[in-house]
Amino acid sequence: MHRTSSGPSRHGAPVRCLAFDFGAGSSRAMLAERVDGRLALREVHRFDTATDSYDGQTCWDMAALYAGLADGLARARESGPVHAVGIDSWGVDFGLIDAGGALVMPPLHYRNGHGTQGLSQGLLSLEAMHRRTGAQRLDINTVCQLLAIAERWPARLAEADTLLMMADLLTAYLSGSHHAEYTLASTSGLIDPVRGDWDRDLVAELGLPTAMLPPMIPSGTICGTLRETLNGGQTSPTAVVAVGSHDTASAVAGLDLGAEEAFLILGSWSLLGVESDTPVYDARTLAHGFGNEGGVCGTHRLITNINGLYLIQMLREAWQTRHGVAPDYAEISAAASDAQLEASLRIDPDDDRFFAPDDMIAAIDDFCAAHGLGRPVGIGDYALAIYRGLADQIAARIRVLETVFERPVNALCVSGGGSQDAVLCAHIRAAAGKPLRPGAIEASAYGNALMQLKALGCIETLAEGRALLPEREPQAAG
Known part of the structure; x- marks a missing residue:
């Protein structure tokens, strides 16, 4: 119709x-x-x-x-x-x-x-x-x-x-x-x-x-x-x-990206990329794990998927199975902030062990043993090893955007539930050497609604819709 x-x-x-x-x-x-x-x-x-x-x-x-x-x-x-x-x-x-x-x-x-x-x-x-x-x-x-x-x-x-x-x-x-x-x-x-x-x-x-x-x-x-x-x-x-029926398309539509900003959506996956007027896929994307996805209103996204807060979710489930208690995500973040862990102890989020583990704690222990690393002890240690690994991967992919694709990234517009985690955001900021600007936490819902308004004739362009987005206080992502 x-x-x-x-x-x-x-x-x-x-x-x-x-x-x-x-x-x-x-x-x-x-x-x-x-x-x-x-x-x-x-x-x-x-x-x-x-x-x-x-x-x-x-x-x-x-x-x-x-x-x-x-x-x-x-x-x-x-x-x-x-x-x-x-x-x-x-x-x-x-x-x-x-x-x-x-x-x-x-x-x-x-x-x-x-x-x-x-x-x-x-x-x-x-x-x-x-x-x-x-x-x-x-x-x-x-x-x-x-x-x-x-x-x-x-x-x-x-x-x-x-x-x-x-x-x-x-x-x-x-x-x-x-x-x-x-x-x-x-x-x-x-x-x-x-x-x-x-x-x-x-x-x-x-x-x-x-x-x-x-x-x-x-x-x-x-x-x-x-x-x-x-x-x-x-x-x-x-x-x-x-609407932009892919949640990432809706999320990016719901972010008012500035010039030379990349988006970083911190959810079950960590989704990093930039908007583009034309599809980008060539030998560079093939070699470096990027791809092209369609966006709303004729846009495209040069994007890469990195494992994300699914790792923390599975850590929480494993901890509950072993100890009979499931700390909430704020408690896990606070424990990671207090953890005293040797600097080298971090995971590679893209390792196959972490795609769908039966026991995230066992998967991390196995990874650390295989790489000659120390063994985490408390839940804060495990979470910190995850946070460090995620931050490392995000920083590495940002360097690819800048050096291989020649897309300058002066800041990251961050959204998703992970943008509220001050500890995770601090590690990303330090590893990437980039400021983090907070976008809407519920960016997908905002972008979804904007495309409904456009379909109804209430707005004419995506830019007009993005002007309706609320400003967000810096907080964790600042």
Whole structure:
């Protein structure tokens, strides 16, 4: 469906947009309203991004995620009508639905490692994929997962009529529309970044069905209205908007980046990069672990993924398993601040041990033993080893941006939950030698809401929308 002019006007009644930001650990529904010339966000619902099991593999519990959508909508309507709703999510994961709209199997979790199995078939190397699509050389990419499904569950793939990336799958639940929003599809390893569409020739060469690829649409497209069963008796329609459906695209849209600033989003992953007017993928990106991702409003991102606060999350879970108590994240950060640890003791966050460990403490102990390092003792020691490793990796990738890609970085605009961690930010600042400027903590929700406003005609440009973003006090990231 093409964008329409229905809904609140640019100069009419206040507009209420509901932004669902799905993360791989938790998800939230944020109600956005324009107040005194600024965009104000209010959390109305937060819930776990629940998982389940399918044939020995971790998968996403779609019934629980759909319930989270319904509950978020109901809570937002308690204070007034919802004029628009949009969803962003992590990339690479997807659902396969049949001709009747039912899932043929639950969407698999990328941390299963099945993408590696797909890659091992030898049909496509990560290097060849990068040269063709610009995607980062990651074996969790959609294309690798699809190859694994074709090998292990061929009957399920044969039943599939349409492939929908996670936010697109959730959006289909709201509106019934089946589409591929460009920023999210750009994480698949199946996109021609120059044409901005599926590389159907590549899909066919891999022996995958091209007919399952849905139409590509740009961010900011109104793709339908909320289904009657979800509108809670609201008399006015709720527009369902395909926002920057990749959470990183929404997050960068929700950051008012200055000249010669890089973005650094500190969440489950540490996402570092710069905005670009054109896609960047060449021998340099291939050699240094960068890739191209699509952004909103015709932008692109030169980006690299580094393991992130998932490491602290898994450390917390391991500590609870061993000691019966789970310190909160502020307590872990404080313990890291007090830790007295030899300077050399730090981990490499990209080591395979830390991708999906059963026990993060054991994984760190094993890494330290293998590298002749001392052994951490308390939780503060373990957290500090993680913080140092993350800071080292971020600093190294910044140097690549500056020296290899010749993109000067005078400051880092930092967002995400980790931007509130003063200890982590201090280590990043020291390792990188760069000032940290605080962006919105909930940048994905802000960017999500901005694209809803643009779709409704309430703003005309991304720059106009970014002018509505609230200023954030320096605090941890200062």
